[in-house]
Amino acid sequence: MQGTTRKKIAKRQWKEWGEGYLFIAPLLLGIFVFYIFPFIQNFWFSFNEVNKFNVATFYGLNNYIEMCKDKELWSALGNTLLYVGITVPVGLMLSLFVAALLNTKIRGTSFYRTIYFLPSVTMSAAVAMVWKWIYNEQYGLLNAAMKAGGFSPHGWITDPRTALFMVMIVGIWGTVGYNMIILLAGMQGISRSYYEAASVDGASGICQFFKITVPMLSPTIFFVMITSVIGGFQVFDTIYMMIGKANTAYRSTQTLVMIFYRNAFDYGHKGYAAAISILIFSIIMLVTVIQMIGQKKWVNYD
Amino acid sequence: MKTSKYKKLLTHLILIAGIGITVLPFLWMLCTSFKTKGESMMIPPTILPERFVTEAYYSVMTALPFGRIYMNTVFSTVITVAGQVVICTLAAYSFARIKFPGRDILFLLVLSVLMVPGQIFLVPQYLIVQKLGLLDTLCALFLPNLFSAFGTFMMRQFFLSLPDELEEAAILDGCSRIQILINIMVPLVKSGIVALVIFTAKFAWNDFMWPLIVNTTTTKMTLAPALSTLQGQHTNDYPAQMAGAVLAVIPMVVLFFVFQKQFIEGVAHTGVKG
Numbered sequence: 001m002q003g004t005t006r007k008k009i010a011k012r013q014w015k016e017w018g019e020g021y022l023f024i025a026p027l028l029l030g031i032f033v034f035y036i037f038p039f040i041q042n043f044w045f046s047f048n049e050v051n052k053f054n055v056a057t058f059y060g061l062n063n064y065i066e067m068c069k070d071k072e073l074w075s076a077l078g079n080t081l082l083y084v085g086i087t088v089p090v091g092l093m094l095s096l097f098v099a100a101l102l103n104t105k106i107r108g109t110s111f112y113r114t115i116y117f118l119p120s121v122t123m124s125a126a127v128a129m130v131w132k133w134i135y136n137e138q139y140g141l142l143n144a145a146m147k148a149g150g151f152s153p154h155g156w157i158t159d160p161r162t163a164l165f166m167v168m169i170v171g172i173w174g175t176v177g178y179n180m181i182i183l184l185a186g187m188q189g190i191s192r193s194y195y196e197a198a199s200v201d202g203a204s205g206i207c208q209f210f211k212i213t214v215p216m217l218s219p220t221i222f223f224v225m226i227t228s229v230i231g232g233f234q235v236f237d238t239i240y241m242m243i244g245k246a247n248t249a250y251r252s253t254q255t256l257v258m259i260f261y262r263n264a265f266d267y268g269h270k271g272y273a274a275a276i277s278i279l280i281f282s283i284i285m286l287v288t289v290i291q292m293i294g295q296k297k298w299v300n301y302d
Numbered sequence: 303m304k305t306s307k308y309k310k311l312l313t314h315l316i317l318i319a320g321i322g323i324t325v326l327p328f329l330w331m332l333c334t335s336f337k338t339k340g341e342s343m344m345i346p347p348t349i350l351p352e353r354f355v356t357e358a359y360y361s362v363m364t365a366l367p368f369g370r371i372y373m374n375t376v377f378s379t380v381i382t383v384a385g386q387v388v389i390c391t392l393a394a395y396s397f398a399r400i401k402f403p404g405r406d407i408l409f410l411l412v413l414s415v416l417m418v419p420g421q422i423f424l425v426p427q428y429l430i431v432q433k434l435g436l437l438d439t440l441c442a443l444f445l446p447n448l449f450s451a452f453g454t455f456m457m458r459q460f461f462l463s464l465p466d467e468l469e470e471a472a473i474l475d476g477c478s479r480i481q482i483l484i485n486i487m488v489p490l491v492k493s494g495i496v497a498l499v500i501f502t503a504k505f506a507w508n509d510f511m512w513p514l515i516v517n518t519t520t521t522k523m524t525l526a527p528a529l530s531t532l533q534g535q536h537t538n539d540y541p542a543q544m545a546g547a548v549l550a551v552i553p554m555v556v557l558f559f560v561f562q563k564q565f566i567e568g569v570a571h572t573g574v575k576g
Contacts, residue, residue: 028393123525
């Protein structure tokens with residue numbers, strides 16, 4: 001009697017386990033084939049030379065040594081850091097500012113929210129094309145406005161000194177709305193009672209923003225910061241569309257992901273590209289860890 | 303009282319200025335797309351088209367197999383979304399609600415994929431697709447994207463938020479897990495599925511680097527890389543470029559205006575969870 005019930009329970013458990021494995025099987029299969037195996041293979045490739053016919057020959061640490069000597073790569077790293085270093089804080093401040101404005105009792109907030117969100121649903125390749133047209137040296141809208149204002153026209157994205165900044169504007173324009181929505185949701189979660197108490201004590205709006213909103217919102221700000229940094233390191237679409245290989249500003253806007261792409265799929269140096277991708281991964285990891293450590297100083301979770 | 307009125311006015315003024323910057327590129331794209339090539343290069347530029355023409359749209363259609371490219375994009379987006387919804391929901395349910403040996407370590411494995419930038423996988427993924435003989439086919443467009451660590455993670459959060467008692471009665475009644483999932487759980491995580499559909503559709507429609515790499519024949523392309531081809535072919539035909547951009551952007555914009563509440567709530571949710 002007892003034996004059969006135990007058998008029944010065992011049978012039920014096997015069934016349960018079986019179903020558990022069955023449900024994750026498609027995902028796990030895909031994740032193994034297209035992500036975990038590639039991760040390992042990519043690591044292996046970084047120690048190999050992979051030629052045009054995709055035959056790998058062991059190359060030791062040469063890809064990494066080459067990387068250290070590659071001036072183009074170092075300048076790409078500099079460009080990428082500059083891009084992240086400017087777009088993240090500026091984008092964050094702008095989205096905080098807009099979110100704070102929308103968190104007041106004014107009419108039309110949902111209208112504003114919707115419009116501000118628009119750039120983040122539209123195709124970055126298309127948007128980049130439009131901005132490129134706006135920045136056009138001869139016929140672009142920006143130079144027309146400059147001329148109307150009495151300034152001389154400028155080759156915004158052909159001048160190596162300005163090109164990267166013009167790309168940054170597009171990057172910021174494309175992400176402010178998205179981050180604003182996340183921050184606004186966080187702000188709306190802060191209890192009104194804090195503000196009421198502060199108002200009674202006579203604290204001004206700006207004071208309340210820095211003394212209540214920012215500290216209470218710090219976990220959300222931190223989240224937005226982390227995701228923006230990761231996104232910033234991987235900027236590709238806009239630069240690819242706006243700055244062609246023949247552009248005089250090509251070198252000064254080349255980012256790590258761009259140099260990775262060129263090596264892997266243009267020049268046929270897949271082994272070297274694999275090593276670059278490891279570099280990108282390591283830098284993102286390093287920066288994320290630094291932020292994680294740094295957050296203890298300013299993020300409060302209670 | 304008066305100051306608060308001025309404050310409100312100022313707030314509106316700032317917000318409207320922001321709207322101007324946000325919308326201007328879209329308006330300029332639309333205006334240019336209805337101009338003739340000659341008018342687009344006038345100095346100073348005209349704002350609204352003097353002569354409203356659809357010439358640019360015709361030249362886009364003839365320059366590229368645009369209808370075909372459009373259908374490719376729709377196809378790849380629909381398959382990616384449908385595949386992810388099925389695969390992620392099944393796996394997320396199992397990870398969240400079924401106990402089996404090795405579950406947590408397997409979930410951690412899936413999660414680790416989220417922490418790695420996409421470039422790490424790209425070269426081997428390309429070689430796998432090539433080995434399968436799928437380069438320059440519609441299959442290549444969606445293959446790796448069917449399996450999403452992010453989607454699984456998000457759906458799992460939704461399943462975890464449901465109370466345990468829901469399934470117990472059904473299990474005692476002898477329902478199978480798949481019945482429970484379809485009949486009881488899916489209706490309860492509908493908002494999660496909607497969010498997943500929106501995120502995935504947006505991603506698949508706008509994705510650039512992967513389709514650029516795998517499919518190089520114009521008849522097998524999706525819209526985003528096709529715009530790059532268009533830009534290369536019609537370097538000085540700005541109305542044609544803008545017409546291409548308009549056509550590429552419209553479906554997501556329409557989808558966004560129809561489902562704006564779900565779009566915005568989906569995004570707002572990610573921050574609160576994070």
